[in-house]
Structures are given as structure tokens and as C-alpha cells.
Amino acid sequence: MRESEGWEDRDRSLVLSRLHDIPALRFFSPAEAELLDAVVERLIPQPDRAPDHRVIITPFLDQLLFDDDTDGFRKDGMPWDQEVWRQAVVGIDQTSVARHGRGFVALDAREQDDVLSEVQSGEAQGAVWQELSSAAVFDKVVQEVVSVYYAHPSAWAEIGWPGPASRRGYMRTGYGQLDPWQPRESGSASSVELVEISEGGGSPSGSVGGTH
Amino acid sequence: MTTHDEVDAVVVGVGAAGAVLVRKLTDAGWRVVGLDAGPHWDPQTDFLSDERAMSKLFWRDRRVTGGEDPIELAGNVTGKGVGGSTVHYSMYALRLHRSDFQTHTRDGVGSDWPLSYDDLEPYYDEVEHELGIAGPVDWPWDAPRRHRYPYRPHQLNGVGEVMARGCDALGITWRPGAIATLSAPKGDRPPCVYRGWCLSGCTTNAKSSTLVTYAKEAVRAGAEIRPDCMVHRVDTDATGRAIGVTYVRRSADGTVHEEQQRARVVIVSAYSIETPRLLLMSASSGHPDGLANSSGLVGKGLMIHGSDVVFGRFPEPVSQFKAPPPNTITQDFYETNSAHDFVRGYSIETVGPLPGKFAQLAASTLGLWGESLREFMYDYSHYAGLGLVGETQAQDSNGVRLSRDETDTFGLPIPVVTFSYAENDRRILEAGTDTQRRILEAAGAQTTFRVSDTAHLMGACRMGDDPATSVVDRNCRTWDVPGLYVCDGSVFVTSGASNPSLTIQAIAARTADQLIAAGRRDQL
Numbered sequence: 001m002r003e004s005e006g007w008e009d010r011d012r013s014l015v016l017s018r019l020h021d022i023p024a025l026r027f028f029s030p031a032e033a034e035l036l037d038a039v040v041e042r043l044i045p046q047p048d049r050a051p052d053h054r055v056i057i058t059p060f061l062d063q064l065l066f067d068d069d070t071d072g073f074r075k076d077g078m079p080w081d082q083e084v085w086r087q088a089v090v091g092i093d094q095t096s097v098a099r100h101g102r103g104f105v106a107l108d109a110r111e112q113d114d115v116l117s118e119v120q121s122g123e124a125q126g127a128v129w130q131e132l133s134s135a136a137v138f139d140k141v142v143q144e145v146v147s148v149y150y151a152h153p154s155a156w157a158e159i160g161w162p163g164p165a166s167r168r169g170y171m172r173t174g175y176g177q178l179d180p181w182q183p184r185e186s187g188s189a190s191s192v193e194l195v196e197i198s199e200g201g202g203s204p205s206g207s208v209g210g211t212h
Numbered sequence: 213m214t215t216h217d218e219v220d221a222v223v224v225g226v227g228a229a230g231a232v233l234v235r236k237l238t239d240a241g242w243r244v245v246g247l248d249a250g251p252h253w254d255p256q257t258d259f260l261s262d263e264r265a266m267s268k269l270f271w272r273d274r275r276v277t278g279g280e281d282p283i284e285l286a287g288n289v290t291g292k293g294v295g296g297s298t299v300h301y302s303m304y305a306l307r308l309h310r311s312d313f314q315t316h317t318r319d320g321v322g323s324d325w326p327l328s329y330d331d332l333e334p335y336y337d338e339v340e341h342e343l344g345i346a347g348p349v350d351w352p353w354d355a356p357r358r359h360r361y362p363y364r365p366h367q368l369n370g371v372g373e374v375m376a377r378g379c380d381a382l383g384i385t386w387r388p389g390a391i392a393t394l395s396a397p398k399g400d401r402p403p404c405v406y407r408g409w410c411l412s413g414c415t416t417n418a419k420s421s422t423l424v425t426y427a428k429e430a431v432r433a434g435a436e437i438r439p440d441c442m443v444h445r446v447d448t449d450a451t452g453r454a455i456g457v458t459y460v461r462r463s464a465d466g467t468v469h470e471e472q473q474r475a476r477v478v479i480v481s482a483y484s485i486e487t488p489r490l491l492l493m494s495a496s497s498g499h500p501d502g503l504a505n506s507s508g509l510v511g512k513g514l515m516i517h518g519s520d521v522v523f524g525r526f527p528e529p530v531s532q533f534k535a536p537p538p539n540t541i542t543q544d545f546y547e548t549n550s551a552h553d554f555v556r557g558y559s560i561e562t563v564g565p566l567p568g569k570f571a572q573l574a575a576s577t578l579g580l581w582g583e584s585l586r587e588f589m590y591d592y593s594h595y596a597g598l599g600l601v602g603e604t605q606a607q608d609s610n611g612v613r614l615s616r617d618e619t620d621t622f623g624l625p626i627p628v629v630t631f632s633y634a635e636n637d638r639r640i641l642e643a644g645t646d647t648q649r650r651i652l653e654a655a656g657a658q659t660t661f662r663v664s665d666t667a668h669l670m671g672a673c674r675m676g677d678d679p680a681t682s683v684v685d686r687n688c689r690t691w692d693v694p695g696l697y698v699c700d701g702s703v704f705v706t707s708g709a710s711n712p713s714l715t716i717q718a719i720a721a722r723t724a725d726q727l728i729a730a731g732r733r734d735q736l
Contacts, residue, residue, distance in 0.1 A: 008415070076628075113582065147571070151264045158590065167416070197579040211599055
């Protein structure tokens, strides 16, 4: 937040509210939220942060669904978003019981990853997944979770992005050029192997706009 | 129900086309009311530098998207509020090519437009001047331009330099994009400061959305723009003439009530989903299949652009988030070429998604989550993306209809959108993304990945010379209903391979002149 000195007041207020005003649960039940917290912990693990410094995600998903602040459209054959999330919670637990004999929150991290991989594959066990594509539901869940995570200044810092850049903008826009107020990179390049998958939603959600 | 006194024209939807119409008709002395379903934004107080918060700019009422290749709605194609999607569009301001108006004659596909490039050329000039388009000194594709772009091109950003380097290595022609953000002051609007937030709404007013250009000027000239009004019926009299529209208006206190606006001329400018939806919702005993639908083509022939993006990772920071994402372009592959296994073609343009969007694209396409997603994102600023604008052919099986069983918060039937690519469309997608990948690799990309995406809407109420095969004539007048006009992207006959906004605005500028002339002859 040190970089926020040059920001517009209204941008700073919004970001600060994300850090300090965590919305109360209104859409998910406590049990649903507990399961989602466990899912989010595997989708965006934060072992590098102390528990009270982790980016909080589930309450913002709850807020989005309770306020119906969603994209507004659904794909033919899929329910509206609120129902997708309710079914996601039930379905992930069903897959968990089918594979490991216990509910998702009772599993260790490796087992949880195993369940999520099966849900992502589109071949998951569980009654819910007889009616709904588990791959499509998984894609929806991941997209919303990453959208919340990368709206947090802790996430911006780790990817070298300065945030709102308003009103200052940038001066040095060329390849390899850095403005003095851009965060400096610390780590080396990622070694993650990139493989395009055809499962899942295929094309991305419209929730944060198009590209061109 | 409140009924407002008759005005000369009511325009439904104050977006890319509607704002141009409201402004030009008002300037000509007409009494004009513009109705918009969304708010009348003030960029300096309402717009935040935040991806999630700014989804409020998108049309997010309930819709269903289907077909073999369901298109992405919300932020990819739609806007809600004065300015419409020009408030968050990427700002490429491109003309169609001459060939786009004659694809049937030249290539044996689609239909010819009832307008030619020459008909629109003076209006392209007019709109480019009004918006202050920044573009290159020369435009090397299609026939030469008569006039230079009014403003100098913007400096290259990192993605633009990557594209230029790759194109140079492969012998592909590139230019700085022609884009609708100022490179020097214009009136009370300052030049762009390269914040890179263009797709979330511009807070500096450098971006030439119709919100801060045509709509603002229209209000100064005396037009009334009435926000938060959702039109649900075009009203006709016993003779079948359009006499006004009925809408529900949401007040500041949240209450909703119905009003009617009478007008001598009704112009529907609500874009390719809401325009056909409104005509279909206006069905009556005299028009059981919807208004202006004797051809059966209202809601049919919807086109998009195949908009797949290929990203490449580079050793040095590209900082894809700096400066407007639309930076450089090539149209070397725009025209039919006998060496290709398809007709018509594509453009390639730079993109520059902000972190939330980029993370969504990568997570969805690469199936990444967990530690691998966080690690992947450490390289966010090392990626450069090139986007496709791939032409699609109009098919009557693609389009918009009313849901039979689902309604929105006003109790109105929601639209159901259907889209499937044709074989030629798919071949363009494959060839285009192959070129995108080759450019990135020639520029030194260490690795690449391809994202499926769709963008832009064209057609669904097409224009033509024959009432049996079109909804409106060359002047955007509906064939069936006197006093009723449709003027927006839905009148497109072919999609071209250019972002559609400038052509939508040029058609609106021309239609306004035709209306003004018809008014003088008392032939509205």
C-alpha cells in the first residue's frame, strides 16, 4: 500500500475496504463456507503468508452471489450462477466421499487436490455430476476465485503490477522499460509447463471484460 | 402512466450509434429524447481503477447463450449506460474495406450491402474528426485514404514493440493502430496518460467514448438524455405507424414506474441483442411475429468476430498493462487470397489484459490452479498477447430469440442468443492464430499459449434493397413500419474483419443526415 500515495482517493478507499471490511456471510451457510474455504485454500494456496495476512476470498464470493453482482448470463444447459455454486459445494463433497470415504474438509491437502483434479477432469464421481458438467463448474469456480485474489494488493505486489496507476499513468512504455514506481521483480521466471486444455469452460468468463 | 409530449425523435439506446443520432438531430433543430437502460455516468466520480468494480459498465441482465460455440456476453460485447460499450471498448477505430460491402459479388459468400464504401467514406471522415482518432501517417491496406488521421499515432508499448519485431522478421506489414483516444488535447479533453485502464472506463476523458463526445455535446445542444429507462415496447397507431415507446423507469429511490414517450420518429439503437429483442417484444395482433418482421429476419444472421488470443512469454518485462491495449495492427491477411483454404480473412491486433482478466484467461485455458497458478502469474508482466479479429459469415441459424419461460426483473422475456461457427469461420480462426503464434515466436517468445474468445456483435436486423431479405433499407428505415428506424450494429450485412464501432458510428452519422433531409421533404 506504500504505492497508494499517488492514487485517487476513491481507488484507495475501495482497496482499503477490501483489506479491512470483510463482508458477512449472507448467501452461503456456515458449512458451505467452511467447505469453500478449504477449496479456495487449495486453488490459491498461501503458505508463504501468516494466517492473518492471507488474502480472504470466500466472503467476497458470498457477496457477489447474494447481491447478484454476477455476469448475468448463463450458458445453455447450465443453471444461473447462484445454483452453480450451491451445486459445486454439494458435488465436491460427493466426489470426496466417493473417492476417500470422507467429506472434503476432513481430507488432507494431497487428497483434496486429488478430488479437485477429478472434478476438473469432467469425469468426477457424484450424483450432482450426472446432471452438471463438473469441468464447467470447476472452471467457473476457479475463474471467480482468481478474480477475487488478483483484486488484492498482496497479489499485485507478487506479480510486479503497480495497481490503479491513477492519475499518474506511465512514461516508459517500451519493451523492457520500467518506470521508477513499478515494483521490481524478485524471483526468476516461472517453470510451469503450459498445456492448453479443451475441457472446462473453453473460453473465459466475461466478468472482467473483453480483450480487444 | 406518465405520457411525455410528442418530440421529433426518440432514440432507444444512447451508445455508439444512438449518441451520434441524438447529437446530430439536435444540432439540426430537432427536439430529441435519448433513452438509455443504464446510468448517465460521470467518469471523474463514478469510474474506479478496479477490474471487479467496473463490471458495472456491462450489460448484465439475464441472458442465455447457446449453440455449438456459445459467445461470451457481458464485458466482451455489451455496455449499459450512456455511451454504451464505447465506455469500455478497446478503441480500435477501423474502417471496413471496400470488399466488405460486396462479398457476394466478389467472393460468392454472404450478401452485398445496399451501401458502398463510397457512401460511408465522408461519414468515416466526419466521425474520425469528431472523435479525434489517433492513427498512422499512412494506412497501407485497402485503397488509400483521402485524408490523414486527425491526431498523430500513440507511442509503441511493449506489446506493440514485440508485434513490430515479429512482423518485421516475417515480412508482415504493421502500423500503430488507429484508436479512439487522444494523443494531443482536443477541446476540454486532455491526451492519454497511458494508465492502461481503457477497458474498465477512462477516468481522464482522453478516451473518445460517445459518453464524453457525442452525448456530452448533445446535452449542451439541448437534447434530453433520460437514463435508467428500459424500453419494452414500440407503440404503433391504428394505421400501423410508430408513434412512440413505452418503458419502465427506475427512480433514484429504487421505485419503478411505466412511462410513454411519444415521437414522430422512433429510432432503435440498442445493438444486436436488445434491438431484435425489443422488436420481438413489440408483437401485437397486427404484428404477431414482432414489429418490422415481415421478412422473418428480425433476430437472424447474428455475426461475431473470432477473437482468439495467443500470448507469448518474453525474457524482459513487456509490461502489457501500460498504455492503451490497442497499440499495433496488421491487416495483411484481410482480403480473400487464393493461397488460403478460406475466403475473406482477419486482422491481428495487440491486447493487454489487466491481471484479473489475464489470470482468468490463463487459468481457464491452461487448467492452472494451486501453486502452479501463482507461480505462472509471477510472469504476468513478461507476456505479450496478440488478438484476432476473424471474419464470420452471417447464418440465419445464429441469432436472438425470446425465452419462452424465463423473464427478467421487469417480467420481460429474456433473450436467448445462439451461435455456431461455420466451416470458413473455423479455418480463419486456425490460420489467424497460427500467424499470431508465428509473429510472437519470430519476436523471440520463449513459450506461447492460445486462448479461445469471442467479441463484437454485428447483424440480426440487416439492411438491404429487398424487403423480403432484409429488415431495414439503406437509410435504416424499417420496411414494414412507417416512422420506425433501426440504426446500430444490427444492420450490418457482413462482419468484416475490423472492430465495428467506427462503422456503426459512420452509419449513424449518415442516417442522421438522411433523416434530416427526409424531414425537410416531410417524408419521415
